[in-house]
Amino acid sequence: MLSLRVGPSTSFHSRRFHDRALERRWRLGRDCFLSFSHHRRGTGLGVRSARSEMTTFTAAEEDTLPDGLQPELMPKHVAVIMDGNGRWAKNKGLQPWDGHRAGVEALREIIELCGKWGIQVLTVFAFSTDNWIRPKIEIDFLLNLFERTLKSELETLAKNNVRISIIGNSSKLPKSLLKVINEVEEVTKNNTRLQLIVAVGYSGKYDVLQACRGIAQRVKDGEIEVEEIDERLIEQELETNCTEFPYPDLLIRTSGELRVSNFLLWQLAYTELFFAQELWPDFGRSGFIEALMSFQQRQRRFGGRKS
């Protein structure tokens, strides 16, 4: 819906990690929400934004909201469709998996900012039911990347009081990934600072359908009558019942695509939508700030009147 609104110019050059740059970020990152783990140093292509190396920021500056954002108007739940990794890689003459790796880095930054700025739930669309038609090699890489990232980040996330929940149809996922998912959910289930919901093998229609089946089962068991089925009942059965705030206040989709692609159907009834032109690996702090500013300026009426 905002195809005419263009984000700040964010042309990035992919570059290799220089030890010096990494070390600088590591020192600054000591108090940061998430820090790079050692074993990633030097592996793959460095995709950190030129911005993060050029701006000098202190830990104190990190914690305060940037100018223009008001703390009382921050959304409680932000949802993100991380679109554009493949196109990003293609534009730079790289392989699709490099794009996905770059995507993970971009996600880290957003998780960090959510934790700092008081956003309580962040839902990310990692893998949709439609994505199963992609080439097997890409799917295997994606699921593998997801598993490795979960394992390597578990300690950091646990330390930073982040709770992780995974939603979606897990029946097609490899067993090793399912095992890691269960472990991660178990270890972090009591954390309270930020809830990170990762949608894997998820589709909005599928979510409503499985809620419908749950309700049908309850009707069959005589627990409820058909006439008693209402919106609240469906809401309770949706997979987003794992959080106190199941409805996103703000949905961000990157890469300029102006559609929701069946991500979170029921839950998006009153969500403010923001479509960013940048591809996901390029969507960083400044893109996020722009989305939040746009959100804070909107008048949400929920069908009523602003009198």
Place this chain on the structure above:
Amino acid sequence: MVDQIRRMGGGVSQILEQIHGFARRCLFRVISMGPLPTHLAFIMDGNRRYAKKRGLKDGSGHKAGFSALMSMLQYCYELGIKYVTIYAFSIDNFRRKPEEVQSLMDLLLEKIKSLLDKESIVHEYGIRVYFIGNLALLSDQVRAAAEEVMEATAKNSRVVLLVCVAYNSTDEIVQAVKRSCMNKLVKHSEGGDRDIERIQLVDVEENMQMSVAPEPDILIRSSGETRLSNFLLWQTGNSQLFSPDALWPEIGLRHLVWAILNFQRSHSYLEKMKKQL
């Protein structure tokens, strides 16, 4: 003398109208060389803001909105778009001040009845009209008028207009879920279906009120707001979303053309992606 000038003025404006119509039809011929959407949906937002902006009485905004709607429908059907859905009144709107709700209901009744006139757009384009929503929430008069229009236009098949009134997407889904459960229970008790909890997607979808139309290709919301407001959540998963800043009474041909050109651009990209897979 004054009369002569007036007649000439009338003649000139008629000629201008004809030229405008001709130019429009030429433009449509060019656009229809590319893929056209089958189904367009509109959220007609901004009527009251328009009235305020122009310093008019509150109700005039909605009246101006109705004229804009008629023009938009004319353009869509001229272009050859078969299905048009409009969000006329949401269940949430019942929460507004009683006077406003009543005046909206009065306007709705007046306009629904006018659809049955011989000169109305329904007869001009052979429109089949559906009223989608929880019609039980409407007054008896409005509901009766709506049912009369649906019956009167049931035989039309050229183009379709779906008017969502007393509608909420979540309410539509709840009704569909109820009906699916009910159907499964009936089958179960007749000894047919053993597992009633194995409801399939197709069971829910065929019980949706909007199943009479395919999914919208484009959803246009006027007044610059970018949210779905509980409209067609189930059906717009893959629709292109377009949100011009113009308030609904200000919406015009240029917005429609822009939306369709964008649709054509992304359509070719999507087709290319599908071919690659």
